[in-house]
Amino acid sequence: MFDLDRWLEIFQTINKNKLRTLLAGFTVTLGILIFTVLFGMGNGLKNTFYTFFQDDAQNTIFIYPGFATKPFKGFKENRRIEFKNEDLALLEEKFGDRIEFTTARISKGTTVKYKSEYGNYTVRAVHPEHQYLEKTIIDRGRFINENDIEKDTRVATIGRLVEKDLFGNENAVGKYFTLNKIVYRVVGVFSDEGGDREERNIYTPVSTTQLIYKNTDKIDQINLSYDMAIGANGARRLSRDIKKVLKDKHNIAPSDRNGIYVESVIEDLEQNLQLANVLQIIVFWIGLGTLFAGVIGISNIMVYIVKERTKELGIRKALGAKPSTVIGMILQETMVITMIFGYIGLLIGNFVLNSMGNKLEDWFITNPNVSQGTIIFATVILILSGLIAGYIPARRAARVKPIVALRDE
Amino acid sequence: MIQIDELHKSYRMGSNSLHVLKGINLDIKEGEFVSIMGSSGSGKSTLLNIIGMLDEAEKGSYVLDGVPIKNLSEKKAAVYRNKFLGFIFQSFNLINYKNAMENVALPLYYQGLSRKLRKEKALYYLEKVGLADWAHHLPSELSGGQKQRVAIARALASEPKVLLADEPTGALDTQTSYEVMEFLQGINDEGKTILVVTHEHDIADMTKRIVKLKDGKIVEDKFVEQVRASQYV
Numbered sequence A: 001m002f003d004l005d006r007w008l009e010i011f012q013t014i015n016k017n018k019l020r021t022l023l024a025g026f027t028v029t030l031g032i033l034i035f036t037v038l039f040g041m042g043n044g045l046k047n048t049f050y051t052f053f054q055d056d057a058q059n060t061i062f063i064y065p066g067f068a069t070k071p072f073k074g075f076k077e078n079r080r081i082e083f084k085n086e087d088l089a090l091l092e093e094k095f096g097d098r099i100e101f102t103t104a105r106i107s108k109g110t111t112v113k114y115k116s117e118y119g120n121y122t123v124r125a126v127h128p129e130h131q132y133l134e135k136t137i138i139d140r141g142r143f144i145n146e147n148d149i150e151k152d153t154r155v156a157t158i159g160r161l162v163e164k165d166l167f168g169n170e171n172a173v174g175k176y177f178t179l180n181k182i183v184y185r186v187v188g189v190f191s192d193e194g195g196d197r198e199e200r201n202i203y204t205p206v207s208t209t210q211l212i213y214k215n216t217d218k219i220d221q222i223n224l225s226y227d228m229a230i231g232a233n234g235a236r237r238l239s240r241d242i243k244k245v246l247k248d249k250h251n252i253a254p255s256d257r258n259g260i261y262v263e264s265v266i267e268d269l270e271q272n273l274q275l276a277n278v279l280q281i282i283v284f285w286i287g288l289g290t291l292f293a294g295v296i297g298i299s300n301i302m303v304y305i306v307k308e309r310t311k312e313l314g315i316r317k318a319l320g321a322k323p324s325t326v327i328g329m330i331l332q333e334t335m336v337i338t339m340i341f342g343y344i345g346l347l348i349g350n351f352v353l354n355s356m357g358n359k360l361e362d363w364f365i366t367n368p369n370v371s372q373g374t375i376i377f378a379t380v381i382l383i384l385s386g387l388i389a390g391y392i393p394a395r396r397a398a399r400v401k402p403i404v405a406l407r408d409e
Numbered sequence B: 001m002i003q004i005d006e007l008h009k010s011y012r013m014g015s016n017s018l019h020v021l022k023g024i025n026l027d028i029k030e031g032e033f034v035s036i037m038g039s040s041g042s043g044k045s046t047l048l049n050i051i052g053m054l055d056e057a058e059k060g061s062y063v064l065d066g067v068p069i070k071n072l073s074e075k076k077a078a079v080y081r082n083k084f085l086g087f088i089f090q091s092f093n094l095i096n097y098k099n100a101m102e103n104v105a106l107p108l109y110y111q112g113l114s115r116k117l118r119k120e121k122a123l124y125y126l127e128k129v130g131l132a133d134w135a136h137h138l139p140s141e142l143s144g145g146q147k148q149r150v151a152i153a154r155a156l157a158s159e160p161k162v163l164l165a166d167e168p169t170g171a172l173d174t175q176t177s178y179e180v181m182e183f184l185q186g187i188n189d190e191g192k193t194i195l196v197v198t199h200e201h202d203i204a205d206m207t208k209r210i211v212k213l214k215d216g217k218i219v220e221d222k223f224v225e226q227v228r229a230s231q232y233v
Helices: A004-016 A018-054 A085-095 A146-151 A161-166 A207-211 A227-251 A265-308 A310-318 A323-356 A373-401 B044-051 B074-084 B100-111 B115-128 B145-158 B174-189
Strands: A060-065 A099-114 A117-126 A137-143 A155-159 A174-181 A182-191 A203-205 A221-226 A262-265 B002-013 B015-026 B033-036 B059-064 B083-088 B161-166 B193-197 B209-214 B217-223
Touching: A004 A018, A004 A146, A004 A323, A018 A265, A018 A323, A018 A373, A060 A227, A060 A265, A060 B145, A085 A099, A085 A221, A085 A227, A085 B059, A099 A161, A099 A207, A099 B044, A117 A207, A146 A207, A155 A161, A161 A182, A203 A207, A203 B217, A221 A227, A227 A262, A227 A265, A227 B015, A262 A265, A262 B100, A262 B115, A265 A310, A265 A323, A323 A373, A323 B074, B002 B044, B015 B044, B015 B217, B033 B074, B033 B174, B044 B059, B044 B193, B074 B100, B083 B145, B100 B145, B115 B145, B145 B161, B161 B174
Parallel strands: A117 A203, A155 A182, B033 B193, B033 B209, B083 B161, B161 B193
Antiparallel strands: A060 A221, A060 A262, A099 A117, A099 A174, A099 A221, A137 A182, A155 A203, A174 A182, B002 B015, B002 B059, B209 B217
16 A cells, blocks of 8 residues: 655655745644653552552551541440550451451651661551561561560661661661660561662561550551452451451440551542542543544644645646545545654654653652553544544545636636 | 637626627647637636536537547546546646656556656656656746646656647747747647647747637637747747
8 A cells, every 4th residue: 555656745845835835734733742742650659659559458447546526325426535555455356357467557656766866756666567568578576476576575677768867878777776775676677669768767666566555545546458358348348347347446436437447458449449540530521522623723723724725736637637636645644744843743742751750649640651552542543533633624625527627717 | 629619618707798609610629739829808718628528518529539528527537537638727736846757657656657767768758858857856947948848747647648738838938939839849740639729920920720719709720831949939
């Protein structure tokens, strides 16, 4: 199907009529540019959501106590609910068959000191299984273990950046430092894909912390992960069951929404991705609409061009151009213009996205880009656009009567 | 070469129709040089358009080189025009963004000739009209007479059976007109059938046969002693 003469013919007309070609192509460039940038930003938004949840294992459920806002069984409203070790034990007992890992967590802002260096960090008192729930990666040494819990040892596993801040180039493992003036020994250093903030945390055994702080058995929250085998629906049921058991235990009205909070990573992720998808669909249609406006623009200009070239088309027909030849010529010309200017738009759009990079991270847009699939899709759209844009003008061109076109006026 | 019998044509103008050709009979042999004369509105251009397959007759028959021309599809008409006819227009009708050679090569492109052959032929015919040196000039860089000569070269390039010229000298001064006629006479001398529509007597006198049209009918059809244009050039 490749016809060099046809191409030469088209490039000659385009070349000889640069301004009008430019005008015709501009709208398409703009359309594709907006399409690419918007779509890429939509992807960036999705990327951000993914990183939010990369931090934790996807089958994690977080359970927090809140305030009971309704009176129930003789208990007054506005009661503060607190978790204790027994709550964790209760969940393990009741749901042991569906649960994988469990941990309590007590978080406290703490002044941390090593020699003359000090800073404020969050210390999380946890159980050993917290490591799997938080996807903590041990770089050196070890995480808190069962032995630490049993013996209330004063040990800590510190984040990579805590080591960097306080210990400089020294290896922190085995060194002693103080948490709120109480001496602990560093047993390990970890990193975390959740980002810098996560790597500025310090983990200590939950029992040690409970002992030091007024010898209580209170805990801030419970994290657990369910057995993946129960599936998404099983996870939802588990969340409901946990809520029910805990409400029962703490005498909270079943209809009270604020007594106990149960958050499931997978549900949150699903919700957020749904939001991102809806946004992207909206963005997609806006982009497509813009592109369509471009197509209408190019079609309009081509109709005008055909009108302007009526005489030329008449001459061509008088000299033996078949209607199909004329249709092919105009259609191909429109498609070439659409494709060339569309790709310019695509290139500029990609360039804009690339140069954006991670500068928009504060606005929740991470690494905005368009995938290869999208580019192929855009190409198909461009070819189709060219066909649509060229159809009406080409048909008009084919209808040009040489006798009318050549009439001397 | 051309046989026309009882040809009728009328145009609808709103509610009333205008009967332009009222039964034309014309027989033109190969190698003839015919001028069709008449005042405006006599139907001479309509007749030429029908002969040129740019327009279709309502009634009557038209046979070109043994091929009956009737109910042609647009595609077929295009092929026949390309194969049988060469057109020369009053306003030259060159494509303004193509140079002389490309203009001459255009009908050859529609014949499906290779690029090399098209170029060769185009240059040959430009040479023939004495414009080989102007092959790469755009029409805007040529004088009126040169433009018409390019148009003649273009009409000849497809090697048609019949050359149709609609007021070929209408946009030219007398001197240039005679030069163009000299070319046409030369081509006719080589045996090409030529049909010229004109309203100028001196131009008509340079052909070999004058057909006079009035109100859609042939009122006079006579062979004349050809005046050679070379004596005025």
